[in-house]
Amino acid sequence: MASGKEIRTKIASIKNTQKITKAMEMVSASKMRKVQDRMKLGKPYSQRIRSVIGHIANSTPEYKHPYFDTRDAKRVGYIVVSTDRGLCGGLNINAFKTTVASMKEWSDQGVEIDICTIGARAATFFNNYGGNVVGAVRDIGDAPEVSDLIGAVKIMLDKFDGGEIDRLMVVSNDFINTMTHKPVVNQLIPLQPSEEEGLQHHWDYLYEPDAQELLDGLLLRFIESQVYQAVVENNACEQAARMIAMKSASDNAGDLIEELGLAYNKARQAAITQELSEIAGGAAAV
């Protein structure tokens, strides 16, 4: 059994760790509110634009934009959204597992894969794991701007326009509530029609000024907004997951300190008892 001094040092070190995890928990809790607000504010726009795109995909347009065209998949692009920092439980690793599983489905069919990572964690993971990483964005921070992400989006869109990739997927964590986050794989391109009733017949929009110009602008805006929303939502997940991870770390540290305290007291008492019996034995011998 460890001596009293050893246990004491251990307790002190765990107490220090607990202080750190406690502080991180509180920092995440306050950040979480801000990022959740940001996520909620952006949501109406991304939902509306998605429904507009769904309508367009249902229409029978005079000009068929390539993004609506489902080509045979020979190469698939993935944009993987992750956090910049660790210590947020299984958030990133769950997303990566989902990504890898989804990639495997493609590679089993002989389809090749390009990856573009957002966030430092995904970059590190896919560099180690292997995979053709064509772009990486990192240090997006707590308040991402659309302009920070345009680079990553543009790499993939250029590849799609050039016919290098035939699908574009986005992987990110879906914020269900503070405790639950679910990694999801969404297909961005080709765009999928909405399943609204009453739109299935042949019809088309009136376009002003011109279908091609208009759709180019609108679709670019759509894809940017979807990626932006995915990043913002992932951010909200990150703070929530970190808060939970740090809370359980603090709790575990508390349990550990309690146990070690008990062990320390036992060791101390055993030492006293031993000393007493030694003195008593010594006195009897005299």
Next chain:
Amino acid sequence: MATTMQCDIVSAEKSIFTGAVEMVVAAGSLGDLGISYGHAPLLTALFPGPVRLILEGGEEEVFYVSGGFLEVQKEVVTLLTDTAMRAEDVDESAALKAVEDAEKAMSNQNSEFDYSTAAAQLAEAAAQLRALKQMKK
């Protein structure tokens, strides 16, 4: 009697307006357009300018949008804007100053001068003023 339709104005930052309206008047890329119930499906780009909503009962509300897209479905009008605000939130003095600055910049051009940025600034500020004017009417 006029029938109403659902109208949503959202900007990248938040949802600005949602509710039933009788008519929407907006600055499309080919000129101002008014939309009432039963309009054919339409998709158009928006220029910076005022958007006037005629609510149920004839009351009016004016918004300023800095550009974006407008979608018309049979019973729903959706405005996807870059930035939007209620006309009463537009800062008149700032807009006036922006017009002045942009005009000044355009009249004495030098080598570093970016014409398109200044023109865009001027258009936005002028549109804000137009929104204010409409509201006061």
